[in-house]
Amino acid sequence: MMGEQTREGGGTIMLGGDQEPGNYYVGVDVGTGSVRAALVDQRGILLAFADQPINQWEPQFNHHEQSSEDIWAACCVVTKQVVQGIDVNQIRGLGFDATCSLVVLDKQFRPLPVNHEGDAHRNIIMWLDHRAVSQVRRINETKHSVLQFVGGVMSVEMQAPKLLWLKENLRETCWDKAGHFFDLPDFLSWKATGVTARSLCSLVCKWTYSAEKGWDDSFWKMIGLEDFVADNYNKIGNQVLPPGASLGNGLTPEAAKDLGLPAGIAVAASLIDAHAGGLGVIGADVRGYGLACEGQPVTSRLAVICGTSSCHMGISKDPIFVPGVWGPYFSAMVPGFWLNEGGQSVTGKLIDHMVQGHAAFPELQAKATARCQSVYAYLNSHLDLIKKAQPVGFLTVDLHVWPDFHGNRSPLADLTLKGMVTGLKLSQDLDDLAILYLATVQAIAFGTRLIIEAMEAGGHSISTLFLCGGLSKNPLFVQMHADITGMPVVLSQEVESVLVGAAILGACASGDFASVQEAMARMSKVGKVVFPRLEDKSLHQNSFLRTSFQTIPESAETCSTGIINPHPTSAPPA
Ligand SMILES: Nc1ncnc2c1ncn2[C@@H]1O[C@H](COP(=O)(O)OP(=O)(O)O)[C@@H](O)[C@H]1O
Numbered sequence: 001m002m003g004e005q006t007r008e009g010g011g012t013i014m015l016g017g018d019q020e021p022g023n024y025y026v027g028v029d030v031g032t033g034s035v036r037a038a039l040v041d042q043r044g045i046l047l048a049f050a051d052q053p054i055n056q057w058e059p060q061f062n063h064h065e066q067s068s069e070d071i072w073a074a075c076c077v078v079t080k081q082v083v084q085g086i087d088v089n090q091i092r093g094l095g096f097d098a099t100c101s102l103v104v105l106d107k108q109f110r111p112l113p114v115n116h117e118g119d120a121h122r123n124i125i126m127w128l129d130h131r132a133v134s135q136v137r138r139i140n141e142t143k144h145s146v147l148q149f150v151g152g153v154m155s156v157e158m159q160a161p162k163l164l165w166l167k168e169n170l171r172e173t174c175w176d177k178a179g180h181f182f183d184l185p186d187f188l189s190w191k192a193t194g195v196t197a198r199s200l201c202s203l204v205c206k207w208t209y210s211a212e213k214g215w216d217d218s219f220w221k222m223i224g225l226e227d228f229v230a231d232n233y234n235k236i237g238n239q240v241l242p243p244g245a246s247l248g249n250g251l252t253p254e255a256a257k258d259l260g261l262p263a264g265i266a267v268a269a270s271l272i273d274a275h276a277g278g279l280g281v282i283g284a285d286v287r288g289y290g291l292a293c294e295g296q297p298v299t300s301r302l303a304v305i306c307g308t309s310s311c312h313m314g315i316s317k318d319p320i321f322v323p324g325v326w327g328p329y330f331s332a333m334v335p336g337f338w339l340n341e342g343g344q345s346v347t348g349k350l351i352d353h354m355v356q357g358h359a360a361f362p363e364l365q366a367k368a369t370a371r372c373q374s375v376y377a378y379l380n381s382h383l384d385l386i387k388k389a390q391p392v393g394f395l396t397v398d399l400h401v402w403p404d405f406h407g408n409r410s411p412l413a414d415l416t417l418k419g420m421v422t423g424l425k426l427s428q429d430l431d432d433l434a435i436l437y438l439a440t441v442q443a444i445a446f447g448t449r450l451i452i453e454a455m456e457a458g459g460h461s462i463s464t465l466f467l468c469g470g471l472s473k474n475p476l477f478v479q480m481h482a483d484i485t486g487m488p489v490v491l492s493q494e495v496e497s498v499l500v501g502a503a504i505l506g507a508c509a510s511g512d513f514a515s516v517q518e519a520m521a522r523m524s525k526v527g528k529v530v531f532p533r534l535e536d537k538s539l540h541q542n543s544f545l546r547t548s549f550q551t552i553p554e555s556a557e558t559c560s561t562g563i564i565n566p567h568p569t570s571a572p573p574a
C-alpha cells in the first residue's frame with residue numbers, strides 16, 4: 001500500500017491501493033487555473049496525484065495572459081512529485097493535455113511578449129482572451145468554407161483571430177520576430193521531445209486544419225495571414241500527428257532531468273484538455289448500471305468536461321453540422337470518429353464569480369472554515385436546510401440567471417452576449433447567496449440542455465452524460481445536470497479523469513496498447529451513476545421556458561418582473 005500524505009494548497013497525494021508491479025504512465029494536465037500530474041497504471045488507476053496553481057494576468061479587460069516558462073516549471077514540479085519513491089524504469093510513457101491557449105516563441109524558441117507592455121514572460125494569449133473581437137468579426141464576414149467546420153461561426157477563442165490581432169497590434173515586438181506559434185498542448189510535447197510536430201487535435205479544432213485536406217491556403221490569404229502560406233506553415237505546423245502517436249526519440253535528456261523521468265521514454269502527441277477528458281470517460285464499460293447507452297454505440301454518450309469552462313464532446317461516424325456547435329472535426333478526439341464540441345465559456349469561473357462577489361461571501365467563508373468544509377459543500381448543505389421538505393428547485397422559482405457573462409460559445413455562438421440575473425431583492429444574506437448560487441448552477445445546466453437539443457436537432461442521438469473536471473466534484477452541479485437534462489450522469493471511478501486521458505496518450509505512445517480505443521476501454525471505468533429526479537421535472541420545465549431565450553419569437557416581450565415571456569399572449573409560466 002502507498003501511504004497517504006497531507007496536502008495544503010498545491011501538493012501531492014499518494015493514492016494507490018494494491019500496487020502491483022507493472023507498467024506506469026504519467027499524465028500531465030494543464031488547466032486554466034492549475035497544472036496537475038498523475039502516475040497511472042495500466043488499469044487506469046491513479047497511484048499518485050499532484051497539483052500546483054499557475055499564474056494568470058489580466059492587464060486589461062478581456063486580455064488574459066500566461067507564461068510558458070511558468071507552466072513548464074509547474075509541470076516539472078508536479079511530475080517530480082508523482083514519481084517520488086517509485087522505480088522510474090516502470091514508467092513507459094508520458095502524455096500531456098492543456099488548454100488551447102496560444103504560445104508565442106521567437107526563432108530561437110525564446111518567449112515573445114503578447115502584450116503592449118513588452119513583457120516577454122507573458123507570452124501566452126489564453127483561450128478565454130477576447131481581445132480579437134474585430135479580427136474574428138472580419139474573419140466571419142469572409143464566410144470562407146473552413147467556417148463550416150467550426151459550427152458556421154469562428155469563435156474569438158480560436159487561434160486565427162488571435163494571430164491576426166498580433167499582426168495588427170504587435171508587429172515589431174512580436175509578429176516580425178516570431179518563429180513558432182504553438183497551441184499549449186503542442187508546446188508541451190515540443191518542450192519534452194524537441195519535436196515541433198503538432199497534434200491533429202489542436203490544429204483541427206483551433207486552427208482550421210483539415211484531417212483530410214490539410215491547410216487551406218485561400219483561408220489564410222483571405223484573412224490577411226498569407227505569411228503562413230509563403231512560409232509553408234513552418235511557424236504554425238507542417239508536420240501533423242494523431243494524438244497518442246510517439247514523438248521523435250522520446251523524452252530528451254534535458255527534459256528528463258527537468259521532469260525527474262528517464263530519458264527516452266515515449267512521449268505522445270498531445271490533446272486539448274477537454275479532449276483528454278473525453279478519452280478518460282467516454283469509453284468505459286457501462287454494463288450492469290441500467291443505462292440506456294448499454295449495448296448502444298459510443299455515439300450515444302456525451303462527455304461533458306466541466307472546469308473553468310464546460311465542453312460538450314459528442315462523436316459520430318459521419319460528419320454532423322450543428323450551427324453554433326464547433327466541428328465536425330475528424331479524428332480530433334477518438335480516432336476514426338467525427339467530433340462535435342459544444343461549450344460554455346465560463347462555468348466554474350462563473351460560479352466562483354457569483355459566490356465570491358456576493359456581500360455574504362465573508363460570512364460564508366468563515367462558516368465553511370469553521371466546519372472545515374469547502375464553501376461549496378457548505379452552500380450545498382445550507383440549501384438542504386432552507387428548502388425544508390420541498391424539492392430544492394422551489395427555491396429558485398422567481399430567481400433566474402442567464403449565464404453568458406463571457407458571451408455564448410454554444411449554441412448561440414455570440415460573443416457579445418452578457419449575463420443577467422432577474423428576481424433580485426434588497427436582502428443580501430447567506431440564504432440569498434445560497435439561492436443565487438443554486439440559480440447559477442441551474443442556469444449552467446439549462447445551457448447544457450440547450451446544447452444537447454441543438455446537437456440532437458443536428459442528428460446526434462444522446463442518452464447518457466459522462467461528467468468530469470473540477471465541477472464534477474460538486475454533487476449539486478452533477479444532480480442539476482441530471483435533473484435538468486433528464487439524462488443519467490456517469491461519474492468515473494477516478495475523479496481526475498482528464499489525467500487518465502493524458503495517461504492514455506502516454507500508454508498509446510509506449511506501444512502497450514494497440515489503439516486509443518483499446519486503451520480507453522481498459523483505462524476508463526464507471527464509478528457512480530446519478531439518475532435524474534423525475535419529481536422535479538415540471539419545475540425545471542417551467543424554468544427552462546423562462547430562460548430559453550433561444551426559442552423566443554420576435555414578438556416576445558419583457559414582462560414587468562424582467563423575465564422574458566416567450567409566449568406574450570399568455571401569462572408567464574407560474
Ligand atoms: N470539490 C469541489 N466542489 C465544488 N467545486 C469545485 C470543487 N473542486 C473544484 N471545483 C470547481 O471547479 C472549477 C475548476 O475546475 P478545474 O477542472 O480545476 O478547472 P481548470 O481545468 O479549468 O483549471 C472551479 O470553478 C472550482 O470552484
Ligand SMILES: O=C(CO)[C@H](O)[C@H](O)COP(=O)(O)O
Nearest residue numbers: 031032099100274307308309
Ligand atoms: O476550449 C476548450 C476546449 O476546446 C476549453 O474550454 C479550454 O481549453 C479551457 O478548458 P478548462 O475549462 O478545462 O480550463
